[in-house]
Structure formats: C-alpha cells, structure tokens
Amino acid sequence: MFIIKCPYCGERDHSEFSYGGEAHLIRPKQPTELSDDQWAEYLFMRKNIKGLQYERWNHSHGCRRWFNAARDTSNDKIHSVYKIGEKSSK
Amino acid sequence: MTNEYRLSSGGQINRSESISFKFNGKTLYGYKGDTLASALLANGIHLVGRSFKYHRPRGILTSGVEEPNALVQIIKDKGKTDPNLRATQIEIYEGLNTTSQNSWPSVNFDLGSINNLFSPIIPAGFYYKTFMWPANLWENVYEYFIRKAAGLGKSPTKKDPDIYDHCYYHCEVLIVGAGPAGLVAAKTAINSGKKVLLVDERPNFGGNLNFSNKDYNKINQLAPLEWIKKTCLELQKNKNIKILSRTSVAAYHNYNYLIMIQNLTDHLPDKDKKEKIRQRLWKVRAKKVILATGSIERPMIFDCNDRPGIMLSSAVRKYANTYSVKCGNNISIFTNNDDAYETAITLHNKGVKVKSIIDIREKSDGTLPKKCNELGIKIHWKSAVIYTEGYKKINKIHVMRLSKDNTNVVGNKLKIDCDLLCVSGGYTPAVHLFTQSGGKLDYNEKKHYFFPKKNTLSQISVGSCNGTFGLKNIILEAQEKTREFLDIKETEQFNVLESEGGVFENIWLIPSSKISGKTKSFVDYQNDSTANDIKLALREGFKSIEHVKRYTTTGMATDQGKISNMHALGIISEITNTKLGELGTTTFRPPYSPITFGALVGRNVGQFFDITRKTPMHDWQEKNNAKFEDVGQWKRAWYYPSGNENMYDAVQRESKAARTKAGILDASTLGKIDIQGSDASEFLNRVYTNAWSKLAIGKCRYGLMLNEDGMVYDDGVTTRLSENHYIMTTTTGGAATVMGKLEDFLQTEWPELKVYLTSVTDHFATVSVCGPHSKKILEKVTQNIDYSDSNFPHMSFKNGLVDKIKCRVMRISFTGELSYEINVQANYGQSVWEKCMAAGKEYGITPYGTEAMHLLRAEKGFIIVGQETDGTVTPVDLQMDWIVSKKKYDFIGKRSLYRSDTMREDRKQYVGLLTNDPKEILEEGAQIVAEVKNKPPMDMIGHVTSSYYSPNLNKSIALAVVKNGKKLKGKKLYVPMPNKTIEVIVSDTIFLDKEGKRLNA
C-alpha cells in the first residue's frame, strides 16, 4: 500500500513495483575461490532487519528499472530512493 | 398495522409511507426511514436470534454497526441470499424478506438451547479440548454439527447477479465520520480551498447528535437536528467537498490508503435495484486524514446480562428520538455515568414510564440526574443489577447495594419488574481505523479507555474517537485541531449549550451474590463467552491477551469485539492485577465491518477475472475442434479429437502421425527474447551453463539456465542471427520471469555489458512441423531456402520467404523427429499455418497439441522444466553433465554445483521407469519405494514425473526422479498405489532412437 518514488518516473503506487530483497549484496567476482561457507553467506544469509533496511526494488510495471530504497521495515516509511551504483542519502 | 410500540408523533420516519416486510415468514409493517431493528421493536419484537454456543435467546442490543446479536439473513431470489447482516443497519424497503440466523428449527423453539442446560460442560477452550482427536472425525462429524448448531448464516448457492464497482479516488483531506466532530472538521476544512471528501457509514449525518435531547444540547442557539440540517446544506453548496453517505471505511492502510465500501442500492425496493450498481469499493489516497469515528457505548457485565429487552441506553434513546419507537413500557436503567439520564428524561418526556435508575456511583452532581430527581424517577445510588429474570424477554431485575470498594454486594435483594433494561457502561473511543493505520494507543487510567497516542501518518483524530467527550469539547477540539492540521486562519465562533456532567465511575465485572462460577455474565455476546471463560483461561495459564482472546474466542466473531473487547481486557487486568495500559490491546484488523465478496471482486468476474492470451492460430484451432489447456494465461491447443475420439485416443493418433507422417504444432507461446549488443555472446556465456562464444552465425544451441543456487530454472534454444544478434527462446511459463532475471543481472551485476533485451514473444508466431515428410512440406511452403542437409543441418537457421512474407526457419527438434520451426510476424501466423496444412495434406499432416508434444518428448527423454524439475534439481541430477561447461570461469549457479550438498552422490536423479506389464501406465506424482511394507509409512525414494503409453513403442513409459537413481539402472522398485503395488524396472531416460537417426530421416 506504499507510494514509492521511482528515481526515473517519480511517485507511483506500490502495485507497479516488485520487491528484490536486500540491497548492496555484491556478487563475488571469483566464486570458485570461495569456501562453501563463504558462498552460502552470499547466497542464503540475509539480515532481515527490523528498522532501516536497504533494499532493491524494480519498477516492473513501469520503466522496468532497478533501484534501491532505504525503508524502515517497522513502519514501511521509505526514507530515500537512489539509483543502482549510488549511495543512500540516509 | 399494529406498531403498538410506535410513539404517536416525532421521529425522522415518514409516516405517510408504510412499508411491508417479512421477518421469519411473518409479514410486518414499518415506515420509510426505519431500520429492520427499529421496525421490529415498533412491533414489540426483541427476540431475533439464538446465541452461538448455548442457544440462549438474544435480542437487539444496539442501534448500529456494533450490533452483536441481531444478525439476519436477507432472502432474495432462489439461491440468492445475504448472510450476517446487522438488523440495526438494514434500511427496510417494500418486499424485504429476512430470517433470524443461528436458530434451528426456529427462533422461538430452538433445539440447540439444550446446550444451555449443559453449559458447565462448554467452558472456554471446549472446542479445542473436545475436538482434538481423532482428527478424521473433524471432517465428517464435528464440523457438520458445529456449523449447523452455530448457524452463522447460509451462503448463496447461485452466482451473484449483482453489479459491483471499483473506484480510485484522490483527495487532499478525507474526513471519516459525519457526527458533530466530523461536521465541524468539514465546515472548517472547506475554508482551506483543499479538495475534501467526507464519508459516513449511516444514511443520515449528525451521529449521536441526531438523537440528542434538544433541551440540553444546542449549537449556536439551534436544536441538534436544525444545526445538522443547516450544516449539511452549507457543505453541500461548497464545491471543494464531496460527500458520501452509506459509505463505511473498511480498511486504513499505510500511506493514507483507505478502502471504503459504499452501499448504493441495498436500501431500495427490488424494482428500483434493477440494472444498478449495488455497491462501490473506493480505493482512496488521501494527503491528510481526519478521523471522527466517534465512540461505542459499553454494556455492563453482570449475571444474565444477555436477555432480550436489555439494550444500550444510547440505542434506546436513538430508537425513541429517531424512529419514534419505545423499546418498552416499564423501564429501568443501569448506569455508571450521566449520559443514561438523558435517555431517562427523553423517555419520560415521551410519556414512557421510567421506573428506576440503578447507578453504581455514590452520587452525581450533574444537571441530568438532578432533573430525573425532579421528575420523580427513583434513583438507586451505589447499587447494581446483579441478576435478571425472564426467558425470551426480561421481566425482572435483582438489585443490591454495592460494598464500599465495589467488590461485593450487600444488604437486601430488591426485585423490580420491568420489560426493558437500559444499560450504560460509558463510551469507548472507536480507535479501530487509527490502529489499523499503525497508530499506537495510550490508556487513560481515570477514564478507562484507550485513546490515540502516536501515528507517523499525516492524520489526526478528533472528537470522541480521540477520547474527547461532551458536545462542547468535541466541537471545539474538532475545530481547533482541523485548523492547525490544515493551516487555516479564519474560524467560526461556536456557542454550545450542554448539560453539566457528573464523574464517570467504572466496574468491569459487576459483583454477584452468587458464588463465582455460577454466574453467566456475558462479555462477548456474539461468540457467547463469559467472564468465567476468561477466568478459566487465566487459571489454565494463558497470560497474553492475544492467547486469552483465541482460547475463549472473545472478540473473534464478525463484530471483532466492538462491544466486548474493553470488558475482556478490564477483567483480565483486574484478575492478573496488571495495569490495563501495560496489558495492551488486541489488534483490530480490516475490515471494520464485514464486506461482500462481490464488492472486493468488482468487475473482475467471468472473462475479466484474468487475462487470456491467445496465439495467432487460435481461431483455426477452435474451428478444428481443438481442446485447450491453460498454460499460465495462455490458451494452448491440448489435443484435436476427431469425431467421437476421447483424449487418450486423440493423443495416441497424433503422436503416431508425428513420427510416421508429419505433425504440426503451434509453438507461438514459447517465450522469445531478442538479444543484441557487442557483449551478447559474453552475456549468454554468463547466463547459460554451456559455452556460447564459439556458436557460429546461423547456428542454434540448446541452453540450460540455473538459479544462483544451482537449480535448473529454465531451458530453450537460442539462435545466433548475426554477429551481435541472438534470439532466445524460453519455456512458455518462464517467459516473463526469465526476462526479468536477465534484466536484473544486466542492470545490477553487469552494467558494463553492452546488451539490449527486448521481449518479442507476442511479435512472432511459430509453426513447428515435424516428421519424415516435414522437409517436403517446408520446401513447398517456403521460398529461397535450400533444405539439403549440407546447407541446412540440424541446429541451424535460415532466412526465407513464405510468398512475400519474411520468415526465419530453425531446424530444431523437441520430438526427436526431423523438425522445422517457421517464425513469422505474428499476424501472418494463421495464414502460414494454413499453408502448411494445405501443403502437408498429401502427406497426412496432423495437427497435434501439447499433450502429444509431451508424450513425444518423453519418448526421447527430454525434460520439461517444472515437470521433471521442481527447483531442487541440478543439471547433474538430470544426468545432463554434458551441458555444464567445466572450462567457463563462471556462470549463474556454477559455484553452487560444487557445494557439498549438490555434489552428494545419492541425490534424487533423473531416470526412466518401465512397468512389468507394458499396458500398465503409472500415475504421475506416484511415490516410489525400494521396499514395500504392509502399510504406510514407507521410505519414499522418489516420484514419477511423467508417464504415458507410447504408441510408437507399444508400451508404457515413465520418467522419474529417484534417490541414487544413476546407480539403480536395471533394479526393481515399487510404486505402491491404494489397491495394488506396481513393480517397475529402472531404465535409461531415452526410450526411442538413442542414436538420434530420426533427426536426419
């Protein structure tokens, strides 16, 4: 039920977007050199924060661009949205 | 018409318009403006239902949305009926036909009331305790009886013929509730120039002010009704405001998103309902929200407080003033506050006898009690009603004095005759919407209610829903808070006259002269839970309010405890000696009051329920008797029965023809992604398991795509059209998700790659022709293509023409036969299909559907993603090691293939199965065991994924995943079925033409 501000299109209804999980997970450049534990850490382990969480969103029924959002999971307030590769202002 | 309880004058009903309606088969009369409840009461009818557990007679308690007892069913045409409606909200119309719920066989003679005699054996948690085991009795025995006995209305059996609407609405200010607070807020808000929406669930505005006594309540020298009328007229003239009545806010979500339900025709006679929209669901986004939802009067909790003829004091006042109905002739009132005295005065002034007022307080200095004294009404101070008599209607109350600390009753028992007892336990702010929106509450220890404390949304609460009581306070607060909220300068002066009030005092559970446990003090009327049930739950160790609620079912009925929650909390807090503020409240969830499925669904019914996608050849298929199957949103030709053929025979014939003559399949639904860019080859290298850099222009390659966890995700053939241009095919179901996944990686992981993706699934039609005669047919249909094996080998592609139409022809095969796919711009699909049919006629070309396609590929052991795989299968499990590049440095999912778990030797692996009896066809999904036991449980080592009778091999074949399957080839396994066990031998997955000779036939 949120309103999300796509960095490319502006404010749109929640229903135009899809959620993409935790942001800023960096896919290892050399996966073959990782131990099973290290790979599992990247692949499976997520923080699942109560509070401010950085996460990925896709404007899937709009411009189809991926971007990041800083959302407080306890009240769903979105504090900032920013493009992939940029840093959050909050 | 009788209406013996109708007062001779007054009220807001239209006495010139008499309306007939039915209740439990009996024809009764009321007036335009009546609710079902007011019309029943005018006819002296209180008894409207039986209680949920004990089947005790129950009467109308309230006058609005909070009603827990008077639930009725509206009977319409055959099979069309509306259950669970509150008689207090139904506006009567000519022809209205209603029945009581929750009584069987009738409300006056109820078989279930035998439960009442046995009530000691139906304590809290009874259902949990009794019906736990044996579990299989649930389905056949318990549920049947519980449902019948509980009688929570009947579902309609026919399709809903009514029309429902959805409407999106945006406004700057939404005001919920048009009582005095809401009206003042609206009057103030329209000065802001902002776009305002004002809604109220009732047909008339004004809230409780509507039935306030005009001698004690005046605004700007106007009587309540006059002020309401004047204010509404003023609002209606203003262009900034939209006003909706009969519109209830069902849900208040985050970001000020509210769902409202508007009743448009429910109050109209049947003839006026025709062809009109019945209800409209509003989806509102408001910049700012003002909640003015009012408050709900509480009853009192004492022994046998549930008899018909016991009603809320404010409701009795409303029935008298609004509907001109006296609810009894000989009235007593039980109260803990001054508001109930207004009811007494109102009734007295209308000539109804008020015999006594029982007040738990020592005294009150208020204007209204003084007036009652003057009128000669007997007031029993510091006293309580401790018991009532009368079965289907109250006829006596027992009154005793309260001890100093209110924990006991003392002295002599006084018995007073009455036919109506008004109860008033004070008011509870209606904070439901506030909490739904994420608001936090605080508890007022003095005034005994929860009130809005904090909310992060742009929202305010005004009036009694904010815990503000007294007309003057309400009006001033509504004005001041709205002014501040909307930043408005100019204000109107309000001059409010109201009665001086005494102090409110509270006892959650009225003490009794009986020993504890022998009383029936109902807390939740609708779910029939008593104070003793709550005590029992606490004794049994339940502490959390949420647990007590579920164990006793208090507050879990369709009214969500609008009446009961506060008392339940109060009793728990007293017994556990916890402060109510620390105990917290249960969660109020949407909808505030029940809403119809029809309104939720709106116009999305029948063909509009979901999108249907049809291929360009759909019309031809329909004309040629195709049966269709749903694949996602697609309608795909499943098989083409000829004459009286059944599905099995049709599929056998189609499959045979595809291998012996020629078959034609519509493959247009396969996902198609156009990939261009200088890094396209590198991109494919990273998303598929096999190597792509060396694929020559004009060649096709099969690819397998994994998830990062190493599990098979999708598959399909990709063709290199030119140096930097590929066309990828995906599974039909995977088209959208594969596209999404590829876009995700390009945008977020590999933004440095120059690759551009375009979904072209709908842009091309694909005709697949296979079988020994396919080449001859293609030669007839297309031009400019040399079909010699040397020029056009398997897994390659050519550009050509079908007459003047450009086409791409791929020589690829999912059946194992010599096979070509013609791709043309979608709108030429059907004409190319028809050309192939005409050209293939002499060779016996046979259209085949998805079922035959599945059978043909199973003969070859080709997997279908989603059938042989389920998100837990790796390419190694599928024995497709050949497609996993060892040389490539990385691809999606590669690292996961080397995790200890994915490398296990004894994972479930892909195998073929053959039955001893070649006629025996296994069931897809059947479990496989190595060792048969007499009865389950047995160790299951796998399951059948695909199974067919092969007309080309004349035997049944099956594919399966089996633990350690690679090593079990030739071994005997078992498939236990309900009435037999089938022996199977593990085989290779390729049943036909292992060498692949047919591809070049």
Ligand SMILES: [Zn+2]
């Ligand atoms: Zn966008």
